Amino acid sequence: MSSGVILLVEDEGILLWDVEQSLVEAGFEVASAFNAATAIETFDLDPERISAVLTDIRLGDGGTGWDIARHARVTRPTLPVVYMSGHGADDWPSEGVPNSIMISKPFVMAQVITALATLLNAASSLGIS
Amino acid sequence: MSSGVILLVEDEGILLWDVEQSLVEAGFEVASAFNAATAIETFDLDPERISAVLTDIRLGDGGTGWDIARHARVTRPTLPVVYMSGHGADDWPSEGVPNSIMISKPFVMAQVITALATLLNAASSLGIS
Amino acid sequence: MSSGVILLVEDEGILLWDVEQSLVEAGFEVASAFNAATAIETFDLDPERISAVLTDIRLGDGGTGWDIARHARVTRPTLPVVYMSGHGADDWPSEGVPNSIMISKPFVMAQVITALATLLNAASSLGIS
Amino acid sequence: MSSGVILLVEDEGILLWDVEQSLVEAGFEVASAFNAATAIETFDLDPERISAVLTDIRLGDGGTGWDIARHARVTRPTLPVVYMSGHGADDWPSEGVPNSIMISKPFVMAQVITALATLLNAASSLGIS
Amino acid sequence: MSSGVILLVEDEGILLWDVEQSLVEAGFEVASAFNAATAIETFDLDPERISAVLTDIRLGDGGTGWDIARHARVTRPTLPVVYMSGHGADDWPSEGVPNSIMISKPFVMAQVITALATLLNAASSLGIS
Amino acid sequence: MSSGVILLVEDEGILLWDVEQSLVEAGFEVASAFNAATAIETFDLDPERISAVLTDIRLGDGGTGWDIARHARVTRPTLPVVYMSGHGADDWPSEGVPNSIMISKPFVMAQVITALATLLNAASSLGIS
Numbered sequence: 001m002s003s004g005v006i007l008l009v010e011d012e013g014i015l016l017w018d019v020e021q022s023l024v025e026a027g028f029e030v031a032s033a034f035n036a037a038t039a040i041e042t043f044d045l046d047p048e049r050i051s052a053v054l055t056d057i058r059l060g061d062g063g064t065g066w067d068i069a070r071h072a073r074v075t076r077p078t079l080p081v082v083y084m085s086g087h088g089a090d091d092w093p094s095e096g097v098p099n100s101i102m103i104s105k106p107f108v109m110a111q112v113i114t115a116l117a118t119l120l121n122a123a124s125s126l127g128i129s
Numbered sequence: 130m131s132s133g134v135i136l137l138v139e140d141e142g143i144l145l146w147d148v149e150q151s152l153v154e155a156g157f158e159v160a161s162a163f164n165a166a167t168a169i170e171t172f173d174l175d176p177e178r179i180s181a182v183l184t185d186i187r188l189g190d191g192g193t194g195w196d197i198a199r200h201a202r203v204t205r206p207t208l209p210v211v212y213m214s215g216h217g218a219d220d221w222p223s224e225g226v227p228n229s230i231m232i233s234k235p236f237v238m239a240q241v242i243t244a245l246a247t248l249l250n251a252a253s254s255l256g257i258s
Numbered sequence: 259m260s261s262g263v264i265l266l267v268e269d270e271g272i273l274l275w276d277v278e279q280s281l282v283e284a285g286f287e288v289a290s291a292f293n294a295a296t297a298i299e300t301f302d303l304d305p306e307r308i309s310a311v312l313t314d315i316r317l318g319d320g321g322t323g324w325d326i327a328r329h330a331r332v333t334r335p336t337l338p339v340v341y342m343s344g345h346g347a348d349d350w351p352s353e354g355v356p357n358s359i360m361i362s363k364p365f366v367m368a369q370v371i372t373a374l375a376t377l378l379n380a381a382s383s384l385g386i387s
Numbered sequence: 388m389s390s391g392v393i394l395l396v397e398d399e400g401i402l403l404w405d406v407e408q409s410l411v412e413a414g415f416e417v418a419s420a421f422n423a424a425t426a427i428e429t430f431d432l433d434p435e436r437i438s439a440v441l442t443d444i445r446l447g448d449g450g451t452g453w454d455i456a457r458h459a460r461v462t463r464p465t466l467p468v469v470y471m472s473g474h475g476a477d478d479w480p481s482e483g484v485p486n487s488i489m490i491s492k493p494f495v496m497a498q499v500i501t502a503l504a505t506l507l508n509a510a511s512s513l514g515i516s
Numbered sequence: 517m518s519s520g521v522i523l524l525v526e527d528e529g530i531l532l533w534d535v536e537q538s539l540v541e542a543g544f545e546v547a548s549a550f551n552a553a554t555a556i557e558t559f560d561l562d563p564e565r566i567s568a569v570l571t572d573i574r575l576g577d578g579g580t581g582w583d584i585a586r587h588a589r590v591t592r593p594t595l596p597v598v599y600m601s602g603h604g605a606d607d608w609p610s611e612g613v614p615n616s617i618m619i620s621k622p623f624v625m626a627q628v629i630t631a632l633a634t635l636l637n638a639a640s641s642l643g644i645s
Numbered sequence: 646m647s648s649g650v651i652l653l654v655e656d657e658g659i660l661l662w663d664v665e666q667s668l669v670e671a672g673f674e675v676a677s678a679f680n681a682a683t684a685i686e687t688f689d690l691d692p693e694r695i696s697a698v699l700t701d702i703r704l705g706d707g708g709t710g711w712d713i714a715r716h717a718r719v720t721r722p723t724l725p726v727v728y729m730s731g732h733g734a735d736d737w738p739s740e741g742v743p744n745s746i747m748i749s750k751p752f753v754m755a756q757v758i759t760a761l762a763t764l765l766n767a768a769s770s771l772g773i774s
Binding site: 218221225230231232233236237238239240242243244247 | 413414415500501503504505507508511512
Binding site: 155156157242243245246247249250253254 | 347350354359360361362365366367368369371372373376
């Protein structure tokens with residue numbers, strides 16, 4: 001049994017590093033990916049190990065954050081999903097998955113931590129073993 | 130100014146007729162479509178006229194209920210969306226739009242009316258003119 | 259002990275009559291008022307008798323629906339409040355009370371019944387005797 | 388596959404009959420019980436057949452509505468639960484199950500229908516097959 | 517483009533300073549005001565620059581926290597609002613704006629950060645550009 | 646007047662110490678107990694002093710976290726309750742109290758802080774003096 005790992009996807013290296021550091025300081029385990037293909041590969045390797053997805057929207061070639069979330073939810077329908085985006089926030093009502101949270105850039109890390117903590121607590125309370 | 134119209138999409142004729150009758154009895158105006166292409170055409174003719182989408186998932190050739198909702202939300206990001214489905218309920222966590230409601234078949238009409246009324250009331254309260 | 263009475267406030271006679279009839283058919287007891295002064299007088303006569311306020315916003319001279327709700331909430335902080343309005347919906351984010359519902363005109367009665375039922379059920383569950 | 392059955396538990400014969408009639412008119416299938424022992428027996432016979440529990444609190448000898456809901460939630464952790472009560476509303480914060488709704492007597496049937504419809508719609512949207 | 521600024525209003529100098537420090541440590545930009553007049557002036561200078569209001573209720577002469585929130589919501593109907601108060605908590609049901617959060621003094625900063633983060637995330641997800 | 650105290654109940658000494666330290670760093674006052682009997686005694690000494698219960702489920706002999714929460718809610722029906730558990734999460738749908746939050750072990754402290762802050766803020770907003 002494991003507390004699970006936050007799958008963090010971001011193609012801007014500095015932002016990826018910053019967010020990863022903050023998550024680790026907050027006690028989370030993190031698996032990072034620079035693009036959608038790597039993120040999906042990481043997820044598929046062991047879907048039960050991932051406890052939440054935290055992803056940017058625009059990720060260069062090979063897929064978006066919308067694609068990653070939809071892929072993960074096929075296997076794990078109750079998985080917490082948090083999107084981070086500057087431009088993509090407008091597309092959340094049509095492209096986001098249900099019960100996800102959209103955080104507009106720029107943001108403070110407290111918004112990310114609060115979003116993840118809220119969704120993880122809600123998932124714990126579903127009563128599904 | 131108009132109260133708007135429920136865009137109802139269902140490819141089973143009898144179910145379409147039943148739901149339409151119940152909505153009309155409850156006081157709603159209804160625009161009906163048998164498939165995704167007609168639904169999208171009806172929506173695009175006058176997007177502001179539609180106050181909510183109520184759609185089946187599987188609609189034969191030419192697109193699903195998931196496609197209709199995503200299309201409508203591009204133009205109208207706060208539009209209420211209610212899905213009705215037997216088999217498609219499992220796909221809602223990956224294919225549904227945010228803040229939508231999924232109703233599994235078979236259902237009673239009170240579930241549909243409550244879902245529409247709840248989402249319409251929430252939309253009235255957004256404070257966006 | 260009594261199930262309480264819906265305090266209905268509306269200055270358009272026909273709409274008042276229509277809504278009152280629908281509420282009575284749904285099983286509610288109703289106390290009607292045409293303006294804010296009468297509504298407040300009715301409320302103050304026996305505040306515990308009123309189980310919810312359902313009010314139009316613009317009510318001619320002597321006060322608005324916003325005033326009625328604020329007045330009632332001073333004595334009954336958890337009282338359900340539902341506003342009905344065409345033009346006043348834009349002012350709800352600044353003038354409405356917390357945990358109230360705004361319904362834009364024109365509306366169907368199912369929206370009013372659902373709003374009242376939802377707020378009454380939530381009030382029952384507060385655990386305050 | 389079936390839409391499921393509302394398990395209705397009430398020891399006052401007239402109220403049981405009234406509520407049952409209203410549920411049937413609203414399109415629901417109903418299985419009725421006068422006390423906790425019969426309710427639990429009905430539930431255990433085929434737990435998957437029950438789609439929601441609607442129960443009074445005080446049921447004479449042999450168990451309360453609190454007992455029925457806890458028993459049913461062991462097997463079906465996401466089952467919708469609605470309590471109806473005059474005196475027991477005060478005990479809901481300590482005796483009720485999570486995500487249930489308490490409706491105080493006297494109530495109108497619209498409150499019961501709205502409560503059941505809201506919880507059934509939420510259960511459909513959990514993404515659990 | 518900017519992440520926006522928290523408009524912080526508090527007439528007790530030490531508490532103002534403490535809360536401001538904690539917000540800055542959490543990564544927020546802050547604009548502070550000691551009374552309602554200055555707060556409203558700061559807001560009116562550039563309403564789009566403010567991303568949330570965090571205000572005490574009693575502010576000496578010249579207006580309360582209730583006034584500031586109502587004023588800001590006229591221009592920005594979806595603006596997050598958090599109130600901090602010892603005595604004013606009782607008036608929130610009649611004087612607060614919809615979808616605001618009331619925090620009773622004394623409080624810990626985690627309550628303020630969580631309230632702001634939750635409302636900012638909800639605002640990002642409205643789908644309004 | 647006092648901000649109140651978090652009643653923390655945990656029978657694993659190291660985890661109790663860790664959580665207590667984190668709560669104190671976040672600014673909370675904490676009263677700790679190793680088992681249900683001591684927790685209930687601490688609560689009964691001055692129920693108004695306790696602002697929230699944070700409890701493990703399995704606590705050795707003499708009662709569980711479920712028992713503590715039910716006991717506290719009899720006197721304080723709106724008291725925030727957060728459960729922490731590895732194995733007991735499955736029983737939350739049948740054994741938890743309404744409006745509580747279940748956090749599965751292992752967890753990060755941000756989940757506990759967010760859960761407590763969210764419930765404390767909601768309790769402040771009930772409008773009950």
